Amino acid sequence: MPDPAAQQQTGSRDDLCLDRSRCLRVRFNGSDCSHCLEICPAAAISLEQGLELDRERCTGCLLCTSVCPTGALELSADFLACVAQFSKVPEPVLGCCRTKEQANGWLACLGGLSDEHLLYLVRQLTGRLTLNISLCADCPNSSMLPFLQTRLKNLAAGGGCSITAIEKADAVSHREENVDRRSFFKSFRTSLFQTAAVIMNAGIQNTERRSDYTSKRVPERRALVNRTVQQLPTEKGQQIARLFAHQLTFSEHCSTCQGCVAICPTGALTTKDRHQQPVFVPERCTGCGLCVEFCLDQAIKLSPAPN
Ligand code: SF4
Ligand code: SF4
Structure with missing residues (x-):
């Protein structure tokens, strides 16, 4: 039987990392991005004065982290630690903070499992991975469930492990090989995000980051895709890469101002020659559209890559 206290517990805000300087609305007041606002079931996000999170209202479902294109709202890197440990456990179970006793590893809420996270799990593990969703239906964060189910249905990775979401607690087969969420944290962050220019200000709680506005960083979800693609044979890698890729072209109206x-x-x-159109690096692009919105010449065309 689950601990009654745990039954009251919902997602933890500790797994939600906030970095206002990455938010499109903060970077450019002409941006109309509102993915986070639209998906948040608790009305905890406001964008009128830049990105603000009402931590009293936030229930930690982490859905916003699964749609933010820039990493302004992002899942903390504990996910990578879980995956590293899962590879050592036969048929691991991934749970949330309410089902952590019946899982080998857990995230605050499974609502944070984006398409990119699921792809990464499929490709990094073999055999079967169970998602323990046995307490999700009656959880205050239950609105994340349809999103998770749709993502699982649309998961097009193929190969690797199969992911099964199990709703009945007694159907979850869990071996007592618990995963320490923190133990691999440092090494994984270092290896995956060594190029990230994240400046952690003293005095800011660890759920907030404040990057330099001029720094460039590939958001963690996009980094998971790149990492997956790099590990696959060329043809399969290209196939997966196309699912997340965007095409960007400049028209003859581009004045080469380099504002984008x-x-x-x-x-x-990036700028190769100040008098030439910028160079596009597709594996760093998340399709956020900020360059299109910002371009005074209306010279940029952006679209998902054809599959
Ligand atoms: S989804 Fe991300 S970039 Fe868009 S408004 Fe929300 S925090 Fe800003
Ligand atoms: S190239 Fe444009 S769409 Fe792609 S990440 Fe940069 S600003 Fe966003």
């Missing part, structure tokens, strides 16, 4: 290079939060646009 400056505004792009991920470093997907």
Whole structure:
């Protein structure tokens, strides 16, 4: 039987990392991005004065982290620690903070499992991975469930492990090989995000980051895709890469001002020659659209890559 106290517990805000300087609304007041606002079931996000999170209202479902294109709202890197440990456990179970006793590893809430996270799990593990969703239906964060189920249904990775979400607690087969969420944290962060220019200000709680506005960083979800693609044979890697890729072209109206290079939060646009159109680096692009919104010449065309 689950601990009654745990039954009251919902997602923890500790797994939600906030970095206002990455938010499109903060970087450019002409941006109309509102993915986080639209998906948040608790009305805990406001964008009128830049990105603000009402921590009293936030229930920690982490859905916003699964849609934010820039890493302004992002899952903390404990996920990678879980995956590293899972590879040592036959048929691991991933739970949330309410089902952590019936899981080998857990996230605050499974609502944070984006398409990119699921892809990464499928490709990193073999055999079967169970998602323990036995307490999700009656959880205050239950609105994340349809999103998770749709993502699982649309998961097009193929190969690797199979992921099964199990709703009945007695159907969850869990071996007592618990995962220490923190033990691999440091090494994984270092290896995956060694190029990230994240400045952690003294005095800011560890659920907040404050990057330099001029720094460029590939958001963690995009980094998971890149990491997965790099580990696959070329043809399969290209197939997966196309699912997350965007095409970007400049028209003859481009005045080569390089403004898009400056505004792009991920470093997907770079200057090779100040008198030439910028160079596009597709594996860094998340399709956030900020360059399109910002371009005074209306010279940028962005679209998902054809599959
Ligand atoms: S989804 Fe991300 S970039 Fe868009 S408004 Fe929300 S925090 Fe800003
Ligand atoms: S190139 Fe444009 S769409 Fe891609 S990440 Fe940069 S600003 Fe966003």
